Amino acid sequence: MTFRKYLVLAGVTVFAVAGDSMLARGMKQAGGVSVHHLHRLIFAVLNPWVAAGIVLLLAFFASYMNALSWADLTYVMPATSLGYVLLALVAKFALHEQVSPVRWLGIALISGGVTFVAGGPALTSHARDERPFSNRAEDAAQISAGAGS
Amino acid sequence: MRHLYTWSGILVVVSFSVVGDILIARAMKQVGDVHALLRRSGVWTVVGRVLSNTNFFLGVSAMAVAFFSLLFALSWGDVSLVAPAAASLTFIGNAFAAKIFLHEKVDRRRWIAAFLVAAGVALLAG
Numbered sequence: 396m397t398f399r400k401y402l403v404l405a406g407v408t409v410f411a412v413a414g415d416s417m418l419a420r421g422m423k424q425a426g427g428v429s430v431h432h433l434h435r436l437i438f439a440v441l442n443p444w445v446a447a448g449i450v451l452l453l454a455f456f457a458s459y460m461n462a463l464s465w466a467d468l469t470y471v472m473p474a475t476s477l478g479y480v481l482l483a484l485v486a487k488f489a490l491h492e493q494v495s496p497v498r499w500l501g502i503a504l505i506s507g508g509v510t511f512v513a514g515g516p517a518l519t520s521h522a523r524d525e526r527p528f529s530n531r532a533e534d535a536a537q538i539s540a541g542a543g544s
Numbered sequence: 545m546r547h548l549y550t551w552s553g554i555l556v557v558v559s560f561s562v563v564g565d566i567l568i569a570r571a572m573k574q575v576g577d578v579h580a581l582l583r584r585s586g587v588w589t590v591v592g593r594v595l596s597n598t599n600f601f602l603g604v605s606a607m608a609v610a611f612f613s614l615l616f617a618l619s620w621g622d623v624s625l626v627a628p629a630a631a632s633l634t635f636i637g638n639a640f641a642a643k644i645f646l647h648e649k650v651d652r653r654r655w656i657a658a659f660l661v662a663a664g665v666a667l668l669a670g
Contacts, residue, residue, distance in 0.1 A: 399579060419623045422615060436615065460594070463572040465579065468565060468642045469654045472635060476661045479668050497667055504664030511657040519649035530576060530593060 396517060403461050404474045410455035412478030418448030466517040473509045480505050550626065553617030557630045560610035562637040566645050567603030573646075574599065632662035 421444030425435070439445050462471045480502050486492040575581070575593045582590060594600055617626045639658040643650040650658075 397579075415627065419618065419627070422618050423623075425619075436612070439615065460568060460572050461578050463569045464575055464581075465577045467648045468569040468646060469639055469648050469650055469658065472565075472638055473657055473661050476631070476635070476665055479665055483668060501664045501667030504660045504667065506664075508657040508660030508664060511653050511660065515651070515653050530574065534576060 400462075400465065400517075403458050404471070406458035407455060407462055407471065407474050408477045408481065410451050410458060411475045412482050414448045414451035414455055415478075416448075416482070417444045417451060421445030421448055467519055470512055470515075470517050473505075473512045476505050477509055546620065550617060550621030553613060553620055554626060554629050554633070556613045557610050557617055557626075558633045558637055560606045560613060561630070561634045562641050564603045564605075564607035564610055565634070565638050566641050567599045567606060569642070569646055571597045571599035571603055628665050628668065632665040635662040635665070 421442040422439060424444060425439035425442050440449070459471065459475075462474070483494055483498055483502055487494045571594070572578075574597055575590065578590055581593075614626070614630065617630070620626075635658050639650055639655065642648040648654075
């Protein structure tokens with residue numbers, strides 16, 4: 396694990412929670428959407444909070460894909476949940492909101508879970524190379540070309 | 545009736561999220577380590593490989609369905625129920641699916657983590 400990889404995981408965490416929060420706020424403003432009023436979904440996307448939420452979720456998705464290229468899904472998933480912990484801590488220390496004992500227990504459980512996974516290897520699924528042959532051949536050619544130069 | 549709507553919504557969100565996550569994870573493993581690729585052959589190789597991957601498009605489609613189902617579910621039910629329920633059930637679903645379809649070694653450490661995180665998320669926003 397390099398510093399850049401930790402940075403990518405931090406991006407996954409922060410962008411997910413910021414995107415979700417903005418989306419939730421925007422959807423509350425936009426009001427209820429039902430199957431009979433699908434056009435309201437389009438107006439919902441025009442809401443600035445929803446739009447900003449979507450942009451942040453795209454940034455989350457880019458970091459998420461980056462992380463999945465070098466780590467297991469079951470390794471990356473807990474990183475996204477750290478965002479909830481971040482949100483509760485911001486609520487407590489920046490916004491001075493009341494955080495109930497049940498919520499502190501939730502924070503402890505998530506942090507414990509993340510510590511469990513972080514202590515293990517990031518990648519366990521490389522036993523079998525499932526990549527298309529063209530990608531494998533291209534990589535091998537580039538590595539041998541790099542070694543020759 | 546409203547509960548039925550909300551929980552069906554949550555179930556649809558979870559199913560498509562898991563399918564999307566698995567397909568995207570498989571696609572990115574097929575693309576290869578992005579950091580190594582960027583260093584070796586630049587950003588366009590990465591973009592080209594991602595955009596020529598079928599699993600990527602199937603995964604994005606599944607995630608798009610999950611996203612719009614989430615919008616529906618959020619407008620029917622409370623955000624404090626829908627968001628954590630969908631998130632924590634997706635954790636458990638992903639752990640099972642990653643073991644079966646991605647051949648990840650989900651050892652005791654990762655099972656415990658998946659359940660701790662799922663329980664924590666449920667408590668945090670419940």
